[in-house]
Amino acid sequence: xxxxAISTATPTTEPNARISHAVRVLEKLLGVIRTKHPDxxxxxxxxxxxxxxxxxxxxxxxxxxxxxxxxxxxxVRDEILLAAEGLSEKPEMILMIIIHEAAxxxxxxxxxxxTSRGYRYHNxxxxxxxxxxxxxxxxxxEYGWAMTEMTAKTFKEYKQLTAAVFPQGLRKALTFDQFRRxxxxxxxxxxxxxxxxxxxxxxxxxxxxxxxxxxLLSRSVAERGPIICGVCDNHFT
Numbered sequence: 015x016x017x018x019a020i021s022t023a024t025p026t027t028e029p030n031a032r033i034s035h036a037v038r039v040l041e042k043l044l045g046v047i048r049t050k051h052p053d054x055x056x057x058x059x060x061x062x063x064x065x066x067x068x069x070x071x072x073x074x075x076x077x078x079x080x081x082x083x084x085x086x087x088x089x090v091r092d093e094i095l096l097a098a099e100g101l102s103e104k105p106e107m108i109l110m111i112i113i114h115e116a117a118x119x120x121x122x123x124x125x126x127x128x129t130s131r132g133y134r135y136h137n138x139x140x141x142x143x144x145x146x147x148x149x150x151x152x153x154x155x156e157y158g159w160a161m162t163e164m165t166a167k168t169f170k171e172y173k174q175l176t177a178a179v180f181p182q183g184l185r186k187a188l189t190f191d192q193f194r195r196x197x198x199x200x201x202x203x204x205x206x207x208x209x210x211x212x213x214x215x216x217x218x219x220x221x222x223x224x225x226x227x228x229x230l231l232s233r234s235v236a237e238r239g240p241i242i243c244g245v246c247d248n249h250f251t
């Protein structure tokens with residue numbers, strides 16, 4: 015990138031053009047991340063549904079997915095996917111998803127094995143890289159150090175660089191209601207059958223509203239990932 019300036023020219027209302035505009039925005043956003051973290055590889059950025067083969071996710075990093083034709087022949091590139099279901103998220107959430115996946119690219123560049131169990135379990139080596147890139151990392155049962163959150167410090171560092179992207183970029187360019195109605199999925203987490211009755215001790219969770227709402231559910235369901243309040247937009251804890 016010649017500079018960090020990111021164009022926010024209003025795209026056409028045609029769905030295909032809006033998707034193309036969103037991909038360009040994400041490519042430039044990733045370029046900003048690469049200037050701060052040069053070990054992030056040059057990847058192909060795609061937008062697609064996060065639901066496939068019984069799983070749901072907000073993003074993924076796929077190794078050696080694309081063969082790119084260049085002047086000196088072909089090269090192989092990795093892929094970062096942003097799930098269309100996450101396009102209506104807040105700027106800090108979208109940035110977190112891209113950094114989360116970019117951290118896997120750093121691990122590959124450094125020849126670090128950061129995942130196992132079909133790339134779903136995130137080990138402590140992944141945690142160290144994600145924290146190096148400015149994310150807060152928590153452990154999730156069965157998936158390891160896979161729960162990442164954007165810190166206020168990191169978002170502040172990126173805020174001026176990404177302000178041109180949001181909201182005029184993704185959130186205004188893409189208004190596909192069918193994705194907004196989807197339940198908010200977790201990163202790299204598979205769906206469980208709706209009739210899951212694994213039991214276990216029930217826990218009470220509360221949101222961070224001034225008058226918090228509470229929900230009661232089994233521990234196994236609570237541990238599947240965060241539940242987000244649609245009023246205060248915070249996790250139930």
